[in-house]
Amino acid sequence: MRNKTVTTAHGSGGKASRELLESVFLPHLPSRLLAPLSDQALLPRPEGRVAFTTDSFVVKPLFFPGGDIGKLAVCGTVNDLAVGGAVPNYLACSFILEEGLPVADLQRVVRSLAETAREAGVEVVTGDTKVVERGAADGMFITTTGLGVVPDGLDIGAHRIEVGDVLLLSGHLADHGITLFCLREGIDLASDAVSDCAPLGELCSRLVSAAGDGLHAMRDPTRGGLATAVVEMANSAGVSVEMDEAAIPVRDAVRSACEVLGFDPLTVANEGKVVAFVSEDVAPAALEALRSHPLGRDAAVIGHVVPSLDGLVWLNTPIGGQRIVDLPAGELLPRIC
């Protein structure tokens, strides 16, 4: 690459675009399906049901402890497939680059994206790059679209949640949201916090194998955190859930940062966690399966579906009190005092 920064010429579709593609993207994305550089990828017909999803990533800053926008763009989409019981297969990646972005940063992101895709077992088979003028984007935006296959016979979703189900969480909450918030705002509250950004395909498939038909529903508690994931699933299923605050894993540094900022760790974003409803009889095996994977080492039983007519999610607090858990409103803003 002759240029050290991205220019509008790189988005022209001409020689500069080709140079960017050949020097930055293709060396890291060795897919046989991508190689022809056609306007589309030709995919073999899958066996099972096709799961299809898309997500856009606009994270700031682009690089953070535990990941970057490239890793996030793969994890976010792969995880949306995985929690539906799909085995993620293919990704399409669309990059919007801001004029002036250092090419070295782009290379770093593409390398990370490619590594995460390999780790997640997905192939990047098609993509696109656009360049917008300085000020029109925050460095780089990435949209990934993912395609996976749900084996026939596997039925996972909120419609299967029932009274008596056990609620499992795969590890510590709020690491991603707090890491990014503190970094973005230059607040040194949780200096050793690291984003949990990770692809969950393998963890989810371990859960599917261990729990079988007893696995009723899964979600990855991303934006809006655990509170949003559980409340939305409970509402869809029309059931009430009781969670135990003392059982919900939150790291000390993260909890302290939340206290100072006035955030509820239950509403802060995660990027490498799964929350699952399983039937009581398979719960021990399901928990064991989660704990046997490095990403689920700190998994815990955090609640139960209870017989109640109110359809609410309740949190039992460590002192024996109770409160309602609801969807968070608005963006995370620290309190005045």
Next chain:
Amino acid sequence: MHLTEPFGDRALTQPLVERMMSLAERLSPRQVRLMEVCGSHTMSFFRTGVRSLLPDNVTLLSGPGCPVCVTPNRELDQMIALASLPNVTVATFGDMLRVPGSRSSLVQARTSGADVRVVYSPMDALTFAEADPSREVVFLGVGFETTAPTVAATVLEAARRDLRNFSVLVAHKLVPPALRALLTSGEVRIDAFILPGHVSTIIGAQPYAFLESEFGIPSVIAGFLPTDLLEGVVGCLELVAYDQAEVRNRYARFVRERGNVAAKSVLEETFEPCDAEWRGFGVIPESGLRLRPHLRRFDALERFTLDLPEPREVHGCLCGEVLKGMVSPDECKLFGTACSPENPIGPCMVSSEGACAAHYKYGAHRAVKV
């Protein structure tokens, strides 16, 4: 172990819960009304589940201790107008963004092109001012005695650096005069106050002595963790049960009798008391702060000329009554219908410390558990 864990340990909280129950039983059938003055207390009572443990004859009322909520529309309109001036950057704590004034909010002004930036320290505003001397930077000084010292220190630093493009819209309020106004108004019956921990860390316990000497109202300074909150309630019930009207400090690990001397000295150097308007209360004598004459050049209202129409109030919004403990949030007809956190009409629904936001978030308006 987490630093705050012992304060939420059931082995410590259970005896307090039992003591609370036994005091409430002793007081029964008398209904005891406790006012938690501070907005952070309102939230903490819900969030920790302590509120769900309160005996039936103990009622918690929220008081005028949410800094965003007590800011009247006149000041909100000034903030929004300042943000809308050309070449002005307004720096604010995040809580203020969505609070509706008479006609708009800061977030709406930002959508229309105003430069409104959320900061986490007033010193960030100084950084903006230094970075771009061609722009005027105005910091919105909102909050009680808790936040005022950091704003005071920032103004002193701006003076030291001789910054010419930095000013503060001083909308700070003082808690003790509001308590006096509340008790003098005779509009609400309160048996005891749970006094704000953060404010008291700065001012100490001494400024509340008038509650005992002039009004005979018992009060307890409390912190925000489960044991602190329970200590606050238990302390109040003890004082009520034994008919004692003293001021008790149950947050002694942070609150001294004379408060934080260094912070008070910075306040004293920078500000002087003045009459101030509060939402729901009107003007309360000596309940606000203004810059001392030698620092007045940093007063945004002196630097900019704002010609604003008289503020308007939303018909039916009961935030003013909520702040005085006269009504519970769910007694407002707008609560949960026209007014919700997604579409707030009054400030008590916007602020993370607002009583309406707390009641809504923790579902006090919804069905009691079956």
